Amino acid sequence: MNEKGIPRSEILKQLTSELSRDFTHESGRILGSMCSKPHNFAKQVYIKNLEKNLGDPGLYPGTLKLEKEAVKILGSLLSDPDAVGNIVSGGTEANITAMWVARNISEMRNEVILPTSAHFSFDKAANLLGLKLIKVRLNEHFQMDVKEVHKAISSKTMAIVGVAGTTGLGVVDPIPELSEIAKEQDIYLHVDAAFGGFVIPFLKELGHKIIDFDFKLPGVCSITVDPHKMGLAPIPAGGILFRDPLMLKVISMKIIYLSGGDVEQSTILGTRSGASSTAVWALLKHLGREGYREIIRRCMEVTVKLAEGIKNIEGISLITQPAMNIVGLKSDGIDIRRIAQELRRREWAVALFQNHIRIIVMPDLKNSHIKELLEDLRQITKELR
Numbered sequence: 001m002n003e004k005g006i007p008r009s010e011i012l013k014q015l016t017s018e019l020s021r022d023f024t025h026e027s028g029r030i031l032g033s034m035c036s037k038p039h040n041f042a043k044q045v046y047i048k049n050l051e052k053n054l055g056d057p058g059l060y061p062g063t064l065k066l067e068k069e070a071v072k073i074l075g076s077l078l079s080d081p082d083a084v085g086n087i088v089s090g091g092t093e094a095n096i097t098a099m100w101v102a103r104n105i106s107e108m109r110n111e112v113i114l115p116t117s118a119h120f121s122f123d124k125a126a127n128l129l130g131l132k133l134i135k136v137r138l139n140e141h142f143q144m145d146v147k148e149v150h151k152a153i154s155s156k157t158m159a160i161v162g163v164a165g166t167t168g169l170g171v172v173d174p175i176p177e178l179s180e181i182a183k184e185q186d187i188y189l190h191v192d193a194a195f196g197g198f199v200i201p202f203l204k205e206l207g208h209k210i211i212d213f214d215f216k217l218p219g220v221c222s223i224t225v226d227p228h229k230m231g232l233a234p235i236p237a238g239g240i241l242f243r244d245p246l247m248l249k250v251i252s253m254k255i256i257y258l259s260g261g262d263v264e265q266s267t268i269l270g271t272r273s274g275a276s277s278t279a280v281w282a283l284l285k286h287l288g289r290e291g292y293r294e295i296i297r298r299c300m301e302v303t304v305k306l307a308e309g310i311k312n313i314e315g316i317s318l319i320t321q322p323a324m325n326i327v328g329l330k331s332d333g334i335d336i337r338r339i340a341q342e343l344r345r346r347e348w349a350v351a352l353f354q355n356h357i358r359i360i361v362m363p364d365l366k367n368s369h370i371k372e373l374l375e376d377l378r379q380i381t382k383e384l385r
């Protein structure tokens with residue numbers, strides 16, 4: 001640390017220089033991120049509430065009320081306004097919390113059945129909580145294969161995880177079938193809708209046929225739904241919701257020394273952002289269903305253009321028809337890593353999976369960006385063919 005303080009102007013100059021290397025969402029060059037530039041209104045609300053600490057909620061009863069209301073609104077979006085939970089730091093914390101609950105209510109069982117497409121946060125959860133992951137293969141539609149789930153169930157099964165909007169392709173697992181299995185066999189079912197939770201309900205309202213995934217299904221015990229992804233809230237903002245309030249009890253701890261008075265915490269974090277919850281609440285209220293529906297409608301319009309464009313380029317194709325605003329691009333003749341390399345050289349920030357490139361059509365991505373991208377793809381594939 002420097003001995004003497006440096007003037008703000010000097011530091012701001014340094015910051016501008018250092019951060020000029022970062023990608024920006026406005027540029028339309030970030031093609032592989034599930035987060036985007038946060039909504040301006042949410043940003044304003046967030047900045048105004050930076051000091052609010054929900055780790056000591058007795059000091060901030062107003063903020064706590066807004067967190068509870070935000071959870072209620074998310075619950076109503078996911079077919080259960082009585083669901084309980086928290087606004088947490090992101091999908092990783094939400095998924096770990098769900099596994100923590102599942103472990104605490106299942107005596108001596110430690111096996112979690114999940115698809116190979118599940119997010120790596122479950123590997124972290126397994127490592128932290130001493131769980132054994134049983135990863136089942138996908139069917140021809142890149143969904144968790146239900147037959148394999150049946151085979152994987154044993155006396156040690158602690159939970160089943162289904163994904164509604166997979167990280168790689170935005171695929172929705174057969175959650176209705178998983179719900180039936182969970183109900184019949186009395187197994188905890190968690191749905192990771194970190195991305196899809198803010199997409200699927202609006203796609204349904206727009207008339208798309210898409211699989212049920214939420215608390216409407218009686219076997220679903222908990223859902224991850226992230227406001228900092230398609231909810232357009234500032235980072236950090238994840239959501240974890242439970243159907244039954246007793247589920248929160250099994251991880252809650254009483255803290256007696258806090259200045260706001262005794263409190264029961266049921267989050268991994270102690271000190272946690274009240275600004276996040278407040279911004280989420282404000283944005284949910286401000287945009288309403290109509291606002292989010294319109295955002296999803298526009299994203300899907302661009303997604304369709306991108307998908308059609310890819311189909312028309314020789315040498316590449318879609319890995320599957322996009323169910324939501326996530327597009328998977330593959331090639332049978334060209335090494336997909338070389339295509340990704342070329343795209344990155346041209347400053348397109350794409351995500352590279354084992355057999356495909358993933359493009360997420362976030363609201364920042366406009367038709368003009370897609371046109372430019374398709375032109376580059378056309379050139380790259382021509383050069384590499």
Ligand code: PLP
Binds near residue numbers: 119194
């Ligand atoms: N779940 C899914 C389906 C995801 O795609 C992701 C992130 O990409 C996560 C969970 C983890 O979310 P976060 O990065 O907010 O921790």
